[in-house]
Structures are given as C-alpha cells and as structure tokens.
Amino acid sequence: MPTISLCMIVKNEEIHIARCLESVADLVDEIIIVDTGSTDRTVDIVSKYTSKIYSYPWKDDFSAARNESFSKATMDYCMWMDADDVLEDSEKDKFLQLKQSLPPDTDMVMMKYHTAFDEAGNPSFSYFRERWIKNCPQYRWLGAVHEVIPPSGRIFYSDLAISHKKINGGDPDRNLKIYQKLIAEGKSLDPRQQYYYARELYYHKQYQKAVSVLEQFLLLPDAWIENKIEACSICAACYFQLGQEAAALTTLLRSMSFDLPRAELCCEIGRYFLERQNYRTAIYWYETALHTSKQESSGGFVLPDCYDYIPYLQLCVCYDKTGDRKKAEAYNEKAGACKPYSPSYLYNKQYFASLK
Numbered sequence: 001m002p003t004i005s006l007c008m009i010v011k012n013e014e015i016h017i018a019r020c021l022e023s024v025a026d027l028v029d030e031i032i033i034v035d036t037g038s039t040d041r042t043v044d045i046v047s048k049y050t051s052k053i054y055s056y057p058w059k060d061d062f063s064a065a066r067n068e069s070f071s072k073a074t075m076d077y078c079m080w081m082d083a084d085d086v087l088e089d090s091e092k093d094k095f096l097q098l099k100q101s102l103p104p105d106t107d108m109v110m111m112k113y114h115t116a117f118d119e120a121g122n123p124s125f126s127y128f129r130e131r132w133i134k135n136c137p138q139y140r141w142l143g144a145v146h147e148v149i150p151p152s153g154r155i156f157y158s159d160l161a162i163s164h165k166k167i168n169g170g171d172p173d174r175n176l177k178i179y180q181k182l183i184a185e186g187k188s189l190d191p192r193q194q195y196y197y198a199r200e201l202y203y204h205k206q207y208q209k210a211v212s213v214l215e216q217f218l219l220l221p222d223a224w225i226e227n228k229i230e231a232c233s234i235c236a237a238c239y240f241q242l243g244q245e246a247a248a249l250t251t252l253l254r255s256m257s258f259d260l261p262r263a264e265l266c267c268e269i270g271r272y273f274l275e276r277q278n279y280r281t282a283i284y285w286y287e288t289a290l291h292t293s294k295q296e297s298s299g300g301f302v303l304p305d306c307y308d309y310i311p312y313l314q315l316c317v318c319y320d321k322t323g324d325r326k327k328a329e330a331y332n333e334k335a336g337a338c339k340p341y342s343p344s345y346l347y348n349k350q351y352f353a354s355l356k
Contacts (some may be wrong), residue, residue, distance in 0.1 A: 001075070002076040002077055002098050002099060002104075003029040003030070003046070003075035003076045003097070003304040004027075004028040004029050004030070004075055004076070004077050004078075004079050004132065005028070005029065005030040005031075005032055005073035005074060005075040005077065005078050005079065005135065005258055006018075006024060006028040006031045006074075006079050006080075006081060007029065007032045007034075007066070007069035007070050007072070007073055007078050007079065007080055007137075008031075008032065008033050008034070008067075008069060008080065008081055008083065009035075009036060009056075009062070009065040009066055009069055010035055010036070010038065010046070010080070010083050010260045011035065011036045011037050011038050011042070011058065012035060012038050012039060012040045012042060012044055013029065013038070013040075013042050013083035013168050014038075014041040014042050014045060014319050016083040016084040016166070017042055017045050017046060017107060017168060017169060018048075019086055020081060020082075020083050020084070020085055020086055020198060021046070021225035022048045023086045023087040023088070023089075023092075024081065024087045024095075025035055025049050025138055025160045025186075027092065027095050027099075028079065029075050029098065030050075030052065030073065030075050030158070031049055031050035032050070032051060032052050032054075032069050032072045032073055032108040033046045033050060033052065033053045034054050034055075034056045034069040034072070035053060035056070035059040035071075036057070036060050036065055037057070038054055040080075042083075042281075051139075052072065054067050054068070054069075054072060057068060058211070059148060060144060060178045060181060061144045061178075062141070062142050062143070062144060062145060062146075063140075063141035063142055063144060063147040064141075064144075066080065066141040066147060067140050067141050068262075069139075070133075070135070070139075070140065071145070072128075073133075073135050074136070074222045075135060076135060077109070077132040077134055077135055078132070078133050078134075078135050079131060079132050079133075079259075080131070080133075081162060082164065083326075083347075084164060084165060084166040085163065085164050085228075086162070086163050086165055087134060087162060087166070088161075088163055090283060091160055091161055091162075091204065091343075092340060094158075094159070094160045095160060096156055098160055102156065103154070103156065106132075106134070106154050106155075106156045107133075107134045107139075107152070107153025107154045107155065108133050108134065108151055108152070108153060108154075108155045108156070109130075109131055109134065109138070109156045109157075109158055109317070110128040110129065110131065110151070110155060110157045110158065110175060110297075110299070111129065111131035111132075111158050111160045111161060111162060112126050112130075112157070112158075112161035112162070112223075112296075113126060113127055113128070113129045113162055114162070114163045114164065114166065115127075116163075117154065117163075118305075118318065118339070119341065120339070121338050122303065123161070123162075123163075123209050123304065124303065124305055125301065125302070125303055126161070126301075126302050126303045126354065127296075127299060127300060127302055128296060128299050129162075129296065130148070130149050130151060130325050131160075132274050133149055134254050135154070136351050138152075138267065139152075139153050139237060143190075143192065143193055144178055144182060144193075144348070145175045145178050145193070146175070146192070146193070146196040146248065146348070148192065150198040150307045151299075152222065157297055161228075166182050166341060169252055171285045172203070172292055173204075173315070173331065175196075175200050176197075176200040176201070176203075176204055176245050179193070179197045179200060181234065191217065191220050191224070191227070192212060192218070192221035192223075192224065192227065193213075193219045193329055194220075194223075194258045195217055195223070195227045195231055198210045198213040198214045198217060198231065198234065199212060201213060202234050202237065202238055205238075205241075207237075207238040207241045207242050208242065209233070210235070210238045210240070211238045214231050214234060214235040214238070215235065216233055216253070217231055218235070225258050225259055225298075226298055226299055226300030226301075227281070227297075228289070229253075229255045229258055229259060229262055229300065230300065232251050232252060232254050232265065232269060233252070233255070233264065233265060233318065234256035235251045236248040236249070236251040236268065238347075239251060240262060245272075248272070249269070249272055252268055252269050252272070253267055253269070260292070260293075260295075261289075261292055261309070262292060262295065262300075262312055263289040263290075263292045263306040263307045264301075264302075264303050264306045265287070266285045266289035266292065266306070266311075267285070267286065267289050267306045267310050268315060269313070270282045270283075270284075270285035270286040270289065270311070270328045271314070273285065274314060274317065274318060276284040277321070277323050279318045279319075279322050280322075282314070283318045283319070284317060286310075286311040286314050286315050286318065287311070287315070289306055289310070289311040290308065290311045290312075292307065296303075300306070309335055309338040309339055309342070311333045312332070312335035312338065313335040313342075313344055313345065313348075315327075315328075315350055316328045316329070316331040316332040316335060319331060325352070328352075329348075329352045331346060332348040332349060332352065335348075336349065
C-alpha cells in the first residue's frame with residue numbers, strides 16, 4: 001500500500017487549519033507544513049498534528065512555496081491541500097480504499113475538487129486536479145499563481161473529492177498584483193498564466209483589458225482547449241458588460257470551434273436568446289445542453305446544474321411564454337426532481353397550481 005505525504009503551505013490560517021488537518025490526519029502517513037510568515041496561531045495549531053513545520057519566506061510565488069513543501073516529503077506520494085480544504089466524512093472510506101487498491105505504477109492521481117455549493121450543500125462547481133503525485137524530482141509545480149503540475153505519466157482518475165470551503169475571504173487583489181508585478185519585471189506569461197491573468201482582470205471589472213488579453217490568448221495554438229472554451233465564456237461576459245452584445249454571442253459560439261458543445265456554454269447562449277424573447281431559439285440551446293455529456297476527465301471546469309437543473313428550469317419558462325403550459329409544468333417537475341428545495345421550482349409549482 002502506498003504511503004502519502006500531505007504537503008501544505010500556510011499563512012495566517014488559524015480559522016481553517018484545524019478543520020482541514022482533522023479531516024485527513026489519520027489517513028496520511030506524514031504531514032509537511034511550510035509556513036510562509038504566519039502572525040496568528042497557525043503554527044501552534046499545526047504543531048498538534050505534526051512536528052515537520054518549516055519556515056519559508058514568501059516570494060509572491062505559489063509554486064516556489066509548494067515545491068519547498070514537496071522537497072521535504074519522504075513518502076511515496078505527495079498530496080496537496082489548501083488550509084481551507086476539507087475531506088468530508090463521506091469520502092474517508094474512499095480514501096482508504098484508494099490507498100489499498102491504487103495500481104503500483106501510478107504516477108498521478110486526479111481527484112475531483114468541489115469549489116462551490118448550492119443551498120443544500122451539493123457541489124455546483126467542480127473539476128479534476130492533480131492530488132496525489134509521485135514523489136520524484138520530475139513532478140514540480142509551475143506558475144507563480146494558479147500553480148499546476150502538468151499531468152504526465154500514468155494517470156489514475158478517482159471520484160474521490162476534496163471540498164474547498166473558505167470561511168472568510170482572502171485578499172481579492174493578491175493574484176492580480178502578482179501578475180502585474182511579473183509583467184512589470186518584464187517576465188512573459190505562458191498561455192495558462194495569460195488565461196488566469198485575464199480572469200483576474202475580469203474579476204476586477206477591467207473588461208476592456210481582459211478582452212484584449214483573452215482575444216490574444218484564443219489565437220495561441222498551444223493553449224489548452226479547456227482554457228480556450230472557458231475563455232470564450234469570460235470574454236463574452238466582458239463584451240456584455242461593455243454593451244457589445246453581438247460580439248458576446250459570437251464569442252460564445254466560437255467556443256464550439258475548439259471542441260464539442262459544452263452545456264455550460266449552451267446555457268449561456270440559451271439565456272442570450274431567452275432574454276431577447278426569442279424563445280424558439282432559446283429552447284434549441286437549452287435542449288442541446290440537456291443532450292451534452294460532461295467532459296469531467298478533460299480537467300475543465302464543470303457546472304453540474306447546466307446539464308439538467310438549469311435547462312429544465314429555463315425550458316419551463318420558455319414553454320410557458322409560448323403558451324405550452326403542459327410542457328412547461330413537466331419541465332418544472334424535472335427541475336424539481338434535481339432540486340426539490342429550489343425556490344424557483346417551488347415558486348413555479350405554486351404558479352401552475354394557481355392556474356388550475
């Protein structure tokens with residue numbers, strides 16, 4: 001059975017760190033903590049779980065810090081978690097089973113990463129991340145921000161999930177400042193970093209600048225397809241904010257030049273036509289969303305609701321607007337089967353009952 005080193009970088013995480021370590025301490029074989037300058041009780045709390053605590057000066061480079069943590073590992077695999085991550089109780093048996101059954105020639109284990117949740121606590125945004133990585137020099141982190149270990153070797157996909165559950169928000173400007181510093185120093189951004197830099201610009205409402213970076217990114221032949229598809233969504237959102245609606249629609253449709261339609265983009269296109277009362281065309285795109293399959297193993301971002309709940313709910317609206325209330329009510333019931341606690345479903349149910 002393989003052994004696991006949990007390798008973490010932390011700074012001022014006293015509200016998160018105990019919850020994280022408590023969820024996984026009994027399942028891993030070693031805990032490595034690299035502290036990048038905590039001034040709160042983080043180190044004191046961590047010391048209850050491990051003595052392998054190392055200080056490392058923060059250099060505005062997440063990869064450098066993570067590589068430092070990996071360099072201290074002594075087990076077969078390195079596992080990373082952020083302090084505000086948690087392994088839910090429902091996943092612990094899966095964790096042990098995976099350790100017992102993992103093929104011995106595995107280089108990297110990809111696990112689901114749940115980063116957003118609906119009102120019932122069900123994942124609403126997920127994607128696969130490298131989570132267990134063979135402890136050898138060839139696997140090292142790249143990128144000052146949104147760091148990654150490029151997948152290679154024998155890769156094993158597991159349905160085991162880590163959940164990201166931040167209690168308090170961090171510094172919203174940190175990532176953008178790091179990118180701006182890199183650019184000011186004359187350092188070039190690789191395609192992945194260009195994509196994430198543009199996302200930070202979008203989050204900071206610098207829409208015109210984000211569009212400029214994204215349009216250049218979409219022309220790069222070596223950019224990852226999943227990033228290109230998501231870039232179309234972000235770029236379209238920027239165009240909407242800039243009042244350039246035709247450009248927004250063109251950019252959404254452009255996503256399909258890179259691969260098969262994604263339900264996430266189909267729902268955005270459907271919303272475009274729904275908001276313009278073009279219900280017939282909106283119906284086409286929402287029905288297309290229902291017939292697309294999740295490309296989870298591709299590593300791209302997945303919004304599960306776009307594959308059932310959202311199309312059902314919006315088809316209910318579209319058919320009600322076109323006078324087909326029987327079909328509208330049927331789609332609302334399908335939405336309710338996905339989320340019986342949904343306020344929208346319950347409101348629609350009451351609406352249809354009032355018509356009888």
